[in-house]
Each structure stands twice: as structure tokens, then as C-alpha cells.
Amino acid sequence: MKKELRIFFTALMFYTRIPCPKWVDHSQDNLNKATRYLPLIGWIVGAINVLVIYACSFIFPISICVIMALGTSVLLTGAFHEDGYADLCDGFGGGWTKSQILEIMKDSRVGTYAVVGLILLIFLKIFILINLIEYDILFCLKSIVLAHILSRWSVTTIIFTHNYSRVDGRSKVKPIAKKLTLSNLIVSSLWVVPSLFLFQGWLIFLVIPIVYLMKVYLARYFQKRIGGYTGDCLGATQQINEILTLLFCLLLWKFI
Numbered sequence: 001m002k003k004e005l006r007i008f009f010t011a012l013m014f015y016t017r018i019p020c021p022k023w024v025d026h027s028q029d030n031l032n033k034a035t036r037y038l039p040l041i042g043w044i045v046g047a048i049n050v051l052v053i054y055a056c057s058f059i060f061p062i063s064i065c066v067i068m069a070l071g072t073s074v075l076l077t078g079a080f081h082e083d084g085y086a087d088l089c090d091g092f093g094g095g096w097t098k099s100q101i102l103e104i105m106k107d108s109r110v111g112t113y114a115v116v117g118l119i120l121l122i123f124l125k126i127f128i129l130i131n132l133i134e135y136d137i138l139f140c141l142k143s144i145v146l147a148h149i150l151s152r153w154s155v156t157t158i159i160f161t162h163n164y165s166r167v168d169g170r171s172k173v174k175p176i177a178k179k180l181t182l183s184n185l186i187v188s189s190l191w192v193v194p195s196l197f198l199f200q201g202w203l204i205f206l207v208i209p210i211v212y213l214m215k216v217y218l219a220r221y222f223q224k225r226i227g228g229y230t231g232d233c234l235g236a237t238q239q240i241n242e243i244l245t246l247l248f249c250l251l252l253w254k255f256i
Contacts, residue, residue: 006030011037016045017078035159036184038152039191045076046148050141057137066129069144070122082118084235086110089117091232098226102165105232121239128246135253142198143249149195150207151241154215155234156180156188162219165228207248211241 009024011034049069056065074082087105093113095101104111132140160180180188196204215237222233 007033008037008040010034011041012044015041015080016076018044018076033184035156035180036187037191038156039149039188042149042152043145043191043195045073046145048076049073049144049148053133053141053144054137057133062130062133063126066126066133069129070125081235081238082121084232085121085239086114086118087232088236089113092225093117098165101226102230105230121243124243125246128243128250132246132250132253135250139199139249139253143246145198146195146204146207146249147242147245149192150211150245151238153188153192154211154241155238156185157212157215158219158229158234158237160185162223163228165222165226165230165233203252204249207245210248211244214241214244 006024007030009020010027010030012018013020013024013026014031014034015038049072052072053065053069056068060068090107090111090113091101091105094111095104129140129144132143160182163179192208196208218233218237218240219229222229226233
């Protein structure tokens, strides 16, 4: 039990800025196993976002509530996934060969592709959430939790099905770049199931194949361009599938 708790806190320490006990170390073995708790991290981040929106809704307009919730998410994760998405925009937008793409993604400077990509990403999140809240705030809060969980689960499936691209081992994601075992993937998937039962009706289950198909498309694209995935690819996948899940929930409420 203590060992499993150590693995969970390792995941919490790596994927968020939430303080962890001092006895939690940076063991590479624990960090690799911690991937199975990535959807649980989605539960935590999503739940905190929900609390922020709900609490702020008694005081501020909807738009302010949404921006404060997105700001909270960035603070909680240290913009971990957004940074990966921005690097991917720069790398795949400005690079032609594998070496060029990987080199650009390692560069800490931000280029035009990253700036434009982040602006579009953030504004898309803001307007989706505002529309969801205007339709039904409770449905919106459930959608936020689902989006954080399901998008992180899609990341674990890439680690399970594909190989790490970099060969120099200098990336911070290298400790989790080992092949995810089937048992760890199953544990990861189990964290997704309760989030689907937050909703009424079976149509919400359609979001799983939609998110997975997006993961398949992205993974194939990464494989074609750079021969696998990097940490930036994983962060971008999380952000894209978070948006995709929210869009699905918006369409589900509006048209179904």
C-alpha cells in the first residue's frame, strides 16, 4: 500500500505543481509506473477547476469564471501540457526533417506557430466552456472533469502502442518513455469508467472511440514525421483531446 501511495505521489509531483510529501523521490521506476495514475490526475485537476467555476459563479460573470478556471489549471500543472502543445506547433510547423523538428521542439524560445496555436487553443476553450455553462452549468462541470480524464487517458494509450522518438535521452519525459504494460493500461482505463457515469444516457460513451481515433491519427502522424512520440507530442495529444471531448459534450447537449 505504501509503495502504491509512493507511485501515486510520484505522478502527482511530476504532472502537477501540487505539493507532495518530502519522502516522495524521483525514482525512474516509480515514474514509469506512475503513468497509470495519469487519468486520476485528470480527476484531481478537473475537480479543482469545477470548484473554481462553481465558486466564482456566485460572484463573477460566466466569462470571468471560465478564465479563472483555465488559469487555475495552468497553475496546477505548470502549463505542462500547453508547453508541449506549443513546442509541437513550432516543431512540426517549422521543421521538415526529423532532426529539424526535434531540434526546434527542444528550443526554449517560442515561435510564431506556437503563439498562434496557443491563442487558438485558449480562445476555443473559453468559448466552448462559456457556451456549455449557458446551456447548463452542471453539464458543463461534468464535461470539464470528463475532458481532463479522457484526454490524459489517451496519452497513456500512445505510450502503450508506440515508441519514444528521441535517441539522446535528454528529454524530461524519458523516464516514462518505456512501453506501458497491459496491466498498467488497464488500471489507467479503470479511472475513466466512473467519469462516464456522471452523465445520463449511453450517448456519452461515443466520446471514447472519437477520442481514441484522434489519438490513432495523431500517433500515426508523429510516427510518420519523427518515428515515434516525444513528451511534447504527449502534451499536445492531451490538449487536443481535451478540446475534442468538450466539443463532443457541447454537440451532445445542443443537438441530442
